[in-house]
Amino acid sequence: MVFQESENVELKAIVVDDIKKAIIAFANCGGGKLYIGVQDDGTVTGVEDADGTALRVSNMIRDAIKPDLTMFLHYETLEVEGKRVVAIDIQRGTERPYYISKKGLRPEGVYVWQGYSSVPATDTMIRNMIKETDGDRFEKMRSMDQELTFLVMEKEFCIRQIPFGSKQMQTLKMLNSDGIYTNLALLLSEQCMHTIKVAVFQETDQSIFKDRHEFSGSLMQQLNDVYSYIDLRNQTRATFDKLRRIDTRDYPEVAVREALLNVLVHRDYAYSASALISIYADRMEFTSVGGLLPGIDLEDVMIGLSVCRNQNLANVFYRLELIEAYGTGIRKIMKSYENTGKTPVIETTNNAFKITLPNTNYGAELKKSSSVDSDEEWIINFVKRNSEIIRVNVEKQFGISASSATRMLRKMVENGLLVQRGKGRSSKYVLPD
Numbered sequence: 001m002v003f004q005e006s007e008n009v010e011l012k013a014i015v016v017d018d019i020k021k022a023i024i025a026f027a028n029c030g031g032g033k034l035y036i037g038v039q040d041d042g043t044v045t046g047v048e049d050a051d052g053t054a055l056r057v058s059n060m061i062r063d064a065i066k067p068d069l070t071m072f073l074h075y076e077t078l079e080v081e082g083k084r085v086v087a088i089d090i091q092r093g094t095e096r097p098y099y100i101s102k103k104g105l106r107p108e109g110v111y112v113w114q115g116y117s118s119v120p121a122t123d124t125m126i127r128n129m130i131k132e133t134d135g136d137r138f139e140k141m142r143s144m145d146q147e148l149t150f151l152v153m154e155k156e157f158c159i160r161q162i163p164f165g166s167k168q169m170q171t172l173k174m175l176n177s178d179g180i181y182t183n184l185a186l187l188l189s190e191q192c193m194h195t196i197k198v199a200v201f202q203e204t205d206q207s208i209f210k211d212r213h214e215f216s217g218s219l220m221q222q223l224n225d226v227y228s229y230i231d232l233r234n235q236t237r238a239t240f241d242k243l244r245r246i247d248t249r250d251y252p253e254v255a256v257r258e259a260l261l262n263v264l265v266h267r268d269y270a271y272s273a274s275a276l277i278s279i280y281a282d283r284m285e286f287t288s289v290g291g292l293l294p295g296i297d298l299e300d301v302m303i304g305l306s307v308c309r310n311q312n313l314a315n316v317f318y319r320l321e322l323i324e325a326y327g328t329g330i331r332k333i334m335k336s337y338e339n340t341g342k343t344p345v346i347e348t349t350n351n352a353f354k355i356t357l358p359n360t361n362y363g364a365e366l367k368k369s370s371s372v373d374s375d376e377e378w379i380i381n382f383v384k385r386n387s388e389i390i391r392v393n394v395e396k397q398f399g400i401s402a403s404s405a406t407r408m409l410r411k412m413v414e415n416g417l418l419v420q421r422g423k424g425r426s427s428k429y430v431l432p433d
Helices: 019-028 050-064 123-134 151-159 166-171 183-188 219-233 253-265 298-302 311-319 329-336 364-370 374-386 391-398 402-414
Strands: 009-012 032-036 073-080 083-090 111-114 117-120 196-201 209-215 236-241 244-249 275-279 283-289 345-348 352-358 419-421 428-430
Touching: 009 019, 019 032, 019 050, 019 083, 019 111, 019 117, 050 073, 050 083, 151 219, 183 219, 183 311, 196 219, 209 219, 219 253, 219 275, 253 275, 253 283, 253 311, 253 329, 253 352, 298 345, 374 391, 374 402, 374 428, 391 402, 402 419, 402 428
Parallel strands: 009 032, 196 275
Antiparallel strands: 032 083, 073 083, 111 117, 196 209, 236 244, 275 283, 283 352, 345 352, 419 428
């Protein structure tokens, strides 16, 4: 029998650590044969203990290679020139890419066959193998980063008194059956590479920036941080119905919450582009990468049909009581705007989904100013400059008596243009919050 190395034959005189690379490369490509007891030039040297050699290789594969490759290997002892040679037949595996467990799903851990030798796979090769064997669902694929931490997730589960360990991770599909982290785990870890960018503009266009921020980390961290950021800018404005004060926030909290969850749950994480939230004077826009799934159109979404792109991620949020089991988010957003005179707008393209929430209080100041006379307008502008006004200021400006000035200020209070602080001579008047 003549031995010669080729693209599907590897020769080794003894068991060495590099055998792992050759076996991984064969399993990731078209398969091949490994002969132990034969030198590189084809000279048969044999092995003293064929069974022990096969066992040593088997243990090495079981302990150092992931996923489990043992079912794709067949061992045989050959008698060649009166010497014993261990032949290992390696089939192409079904859970590619295979890799050295200590190195992970990175080029230094994944090998492919090139010419007559095994070489590190490129990132592109690794992604293609993952996609080929795991399918197109991003969250289900194995994560290329296996060094993950879950400090935020542990805290969230602890707050809700829900166990969070390897068993729960497997149930939630963060770990696959081989104990390998999936991309879902990556999204929920501190190592998540996807971000949300938030920009605040001064007016109704993008001509002047007031603030901008990029939020990173675990999706759970992003959810909490972005909501807090928006909540600080979601102002409360007061109106008065006679003696009753009515507080209205610029954006219904339910709408903000559901729009933000929609950005996270329905985003296409196969793309690296950040999700965008833009806050204008009159509206807030939530834009995520990834349009509607094939077969679903906007009318379906508006009547409550939900086909989730990231079902496993949605299940985690459901477990944490952040969302309901069925797609009610859009309907909740619409309902929260009932009786406001304004309606959210949903837009979709082949590659993006956008929810626009109108500012329920935008235009209120314009309405107020259109219903005030010139004297009241002067008082409002005075308060804007000085934070407050007292009766004496009005007396001096208009040359009127104390009682007339008091009546003018009280009328403005009744109409919701001013708020009175204090009583009698010490009364001060300020603008509503």
